[in-house]
Amino acid sequence: MSLILAIESSCDEMAMAVLKDKRNFLSSVVASQIDVHAKYGGVVPEIASRKHVESVTVVLKETLEKAGVAMTDIDAIAVTKGPGLVGSLHVGLQAAKALALTFDLPLIGVHHIVGHIYSNNIDEDIIYPCICLVVSGGHSELVLMESEFEFKIIGTTLDDAVGEAYDKVGRVLDLPYPGGPVIDRMAAAGNITYELPKPLDDGSLNFSFSGLKSAVINLNHKHVQKNMPINKDDLAASFQAVVINSLVSKTMDALEQYGVKHLMLAGGVSANRGLREAMEQACTKNSITLRLPPLSLTGDNAMMIALAAKLMYDNNEFSDLSLGISPNIDIENESRSMKWKK
Amino acid sequence: MKTIVMDTANKYLAVGLYENDICLGKFQDFGNRRQSEQALEKLQELLKSNHMEVLDFDEFVITIGPGSYTGVRVALTIAKTICATTRIRIKTVSTLKAMVDDASGIAIIDARSNKAYLAVYKSGETVVSDCLVNVSEIGDYQNRYPELDIFGDLGLIGQEDKPVDLVENIYKYSKGEKYVENSDNLVPYYIKEVFN
Numbered sequence: 070m071s072l073i074l075a076i077e078s079s080c081d082e083m084a085m086a087v088l089k090d091k092r093n094f095l096s097s098v099v100a101s102q103i104d105v106h107a108k109y110g111g112v113v114p115e116i117a118s119r120k121h122v123e124s125v126t127v128v129l130k131e132t133l134e135k136a137g138v139a140m141t142d143i144d145a146i147a148v149t150k151g152p153g154l155v156g157s158l159h160v161g162l163q164a165a166k167a168l169a170l171t172f173d174l175p176l177i178g179v180h181h182i183v184g185h186i187y188s189n190n191i192d193e194d195i196i197y198p199c200i201c202l203v204v205s206g207g208h209s210e211l212v213l214m215e216s217e218f219e220f221k222i223i224g225t226t227l228d229d230a231v232g233e234a235y236d237k238v239g240r241v242l243d244l245p246y247p248g249g250p251v252i253d254r255m256a257a258a259g260n261i262t263y264e265l266p267k268p269l270d271d272g273s274l275n276f277s278f279s280g281l282k283s284a285v286i287n288l289n290h291k292h293v294q295k296n297m298p299i300n301k302d303d304l305a306a307s308f309q310a311v312v313i314n315s316l317v318s319k320t321m322d323a324l325e326q327y328g329v330k331h332l333m334l335a336g337g338v339s340a341n342r343g344l345r346e347a348m349e350q351a352c353t354k355n356s357i358t359l360r361l362p363p364l365s366l367t368g369d370n371a372m373m374i375a376l377a378a379k380l381m382y383d384n385n386e387f388s389d390l391s392l393g394i395s396p397n398i399d400i401e402n403e404s405r406s407m408k409w410k411k
Numbered sequence: 412m413k414t415i416v417m418d419t420a421n422k423y424l425a426v427g428l429y430e431n432d433i434c435l436g437k438f439q440d441f442g443n444r445r446q447s448e449q450a451l452e453k454l455q456e457l458l459k460s461n462h463m464e465v466l467d468f469d470e471f472v473i474t475i476g477p478g479s480y481t482g483v484r485v486a487l488t489i490a491k492t493i494c495a496t497t498r499i500r501i502k503t504v505s506t507l508k509a510m511v512d513d514a515s516g517i518a519i520i521d522a523r524s525n526k527a528y529l530a531v532y533k534s535g536e537t538v539v540s541d542c543l544v545n546v547s548e549i550g551d552y553q554n555r556y557p558e559l560d561i562f563g564d565l566g567l568i569g570q571e572d573k574p575v576d577l578v579e580n581i582y583k584y585s586k587g588e589k590y591v592e593n594s595d596n597l598v599p600y601y602i603k604e605v606f607n
């Protein structure tokens with residue numbers, strides 16, 4: 070029996086959750102700042118940090134209250150140590166360390182992407198070997214996992230993350246921030262009518278979205294210059310089709326190359342309905358088992374941090390109070406550095 | 412009455428423990444921007460060497476700013492979190508005042524881009540409250556208050572920094588401060604907006 074309090078503050082949400090044992094969540098609270106950053110068309114790091122300081126103890130109290138537990142009931146504190154925005158990470162980390170010291174609890178530093186991946190552990194144990202496609206505002210990676218907490222990056226973006234490309238296209242089309250979900254909705258209503266370049270068709274498992282993004286921006290610009298109307302739904306559909314096609318085909322290539330039969334999606338863009346549907350179809354066709362995280366766990370949240378932390382807790386993978394933030398830690402190092410993996 | 416003192420707002424990391432006005436132990440060093448990693452470690456060391464724990468304490472005294480944005484948030488987040496989950500209460504002291512001995516003097520802190528945070532204190536009274544000035548204006552304040560010494564980031568005016576006992580100053584000045592009423596609402600005193 071264990072109770073883990075998890076804290077996630079790597080970007081613009083302050084989130085906390087209480088996990089009982091393996092997957093029984095007593096509470097999960099997410100304080101989103103999306104309205105604040107929408108005005109600026111993207112996350113402003115200093116504003117995110119300031120908002121985190123405002124909300125940190127409010128979220129903490131609400132999380133404990135909803136769970137019906139006191140700090141003295143908690144067995145361990147888990148916290149996102151990175152990657153993420155430096156100032157944002159600091160707030161969650163200080164709160165976690167302060168609680169660990171005050172209540173004499175083990176501290177568990179969790180890699181943010183490991184959290185995203187382990188959001189797929191929510192209903193039942195992940196089956197290995199598997200491949201996880203991590204897609205978010207900051208990530209587009211194919212991660213091979215031979216076993217628990219063994220991460221190997223087999224494909225990555227050479228420029229923009231997929232979520233970043235969505236946000237930039239959203240801005241050009243004057244869509245509200247964040248652009249991703251809006252483009253997904255528009256794409257469902259539109260038709261593929263605009264011709265856009267296929268990104269990085271080089272047989273590798275890497276992605277590239279900046280050329281595609283520029284092509285959309287140029288296309289839109291030309292139409293504006295010539296005073297020609299552009300059908301935004303159709304442009305969204307055309308853009309999304311190319312993105313999804315690239316993600317699906319590279320993922321299928323990866324599964325084939327590594328002889329893996331289990332696939333998972335993770336990260337904010339894994340909420341994209343077009344992507345989920347296309348991946349489901351491709352997996353059925355290729356006899357691959359697909360695991361999709363619940364929509365509530367695709368964006369940043371503390372439940373995913375708790376799910377990953379539980380595995381670390383069971384293996385006594387703890388940090389002392391010298392734990393610092395690591396804005397750029399790489400996920401492969403993460404498995405190698407684990408004491409229980411040695 | 413047992414007190415924890417912590418300042419992470421500027422180039423120093425300062426942590427101290429008091430019991431009924433007696434200092435049980437203190438630590439002050441250049442933080443080198445590692446205040447975040449070290450603040451709680453140093454507090455833990457001080458507690459251990461005194462065979463005490465956080466829950467033994469009654470109050471947490473921190474600096475509220477102005478200073479480094481990330482730095483000032485470190486001690487503040489620690490204090491808020493502890494206060495939210497225990498009976499411990501918070502007092503705050505201006506980062507500028509913490510630099511000044513005997514509550515008399517001009518305090519300056521580097522605010523980058525040729526600006527400085529500045530305040531003036533005279534025999535315990537605040538004559539000029541915490542504000543943001545151009546580095547070139549510091550001389551005007553020195554001319555206006557020739558009887559007062561200058562403290563803080565003296566490198567800004569081409570002088571060498573003077574030794575300062577931050578823990579002692581912060582503890583001393585906290586005596587004149589009230590407890591923070593709703594610590595959930597406590598935020599740093601940044602002075603500068605994110606966008607000016």
Ligand SMILES: [Zn+2]
Nearest residue numbers: 181205368369
């Ligand atoms: Zn994320």
